[in-house]
Amino acid sequence: MTEEPQDTASDEKTSGTTETAATEAPKPKAKAKPAAKAAADKPAADAKAKPAAKPKPAAKAKAASVDAEATEAAAEAAKPRAAKAADATAPGAISVSAHAKYVRTSARKARLVCDHIRGKSVEEAYAILAHTPRHVAADWQKLLRSAVANAEHNHELVGEDLRIASVHADEGPTLKRFRPRAMGRASSIRKRTSHLSITLTPKEQ
Numbered sequence: 001m002t003e004e005p006q007d008t009a010s011d012e013k014t015s016g017t018t019e020t021a022a023t024e025a026p027k028p029k030a031k032a033k034p035a036a037k038a039a040a041d042k043p044a045a046d047a048k049a050k051p052a053a054k055p056k057p058a059a060k061a062k063a064a065s066v067d068a069e070a071t072e073a074a075a076e077a078a079k080p081r082a083a084k085a086a087d088a089t090a091p092g093a094i095s096v097s098a099h100a101k102y103v104r105t106s107a108r109k110a111r112l113v114c115d116h117i118r119g120k121s122v123e124e125a126y127a128i129l130a131h132t133p134r135h136v137a138a139d140w141q142k143l144l145r146s147a148v149a150n151a152e153h154n155h156e157l158v159g160e161d162l163r164i165a166s167v168h169a170d171e172g173p174t175l176k177r178f179r180p181r182a183m184g185r186a187s188s189i190r191k192r193t194s195h196l197s198i199t200l201t202p203k204e205q
Helices: 003-024 026-052 056-077 081-088 107-117 122-130 136-154
Strands: 096-103 162-171 175-180 186-191 194-202
Touching: 096 136, 107 122, 107 136, 107 162, 107 194, 122 136, 122 162, 136 162, 136 194
Parallel strands: none
Antiparallel strands: 096 194, 162 194, 175 186
């Protein structure tokens, strides 16, 4: 009689273990499925998200256009004044020029005067040069008279109807001299020269 309760107790234990094993076994399988699905869904989500970030060529094109505009503005600003004055003149307009070479003054000093008369009429240029306290102003005034004479004699133009289209001073050859100094030494003296040019055109009516 004592052996039967032991068997029932052992049966209950085995049945309890089998039931817990049966209940616990499906749990890892159920958890593994969502992980596999999530891993399978990630490439699809990444593939869908990548096409959205494709407006890069438009940004590059805008940057290239901005760079091109900046380079064009820099090129226009770097043009010399003489080139700008030449572009301002009409292609069919008559231009009369006069040149003075080997003027005994430096090109820098000559440019300080010619900047004041660029684009002025002949009468205004005469007045400016007459009241300019620089020695090279006399050379510019002499050259301006020569240009007006060329226009009146060669092209039958009126001097009062002309304006200065371009004027510039270029460097000429430098005369090298030496001066004796103390202790048998010698110092160099550079005597600068310059080439002056004036171009006249009729006034715009």
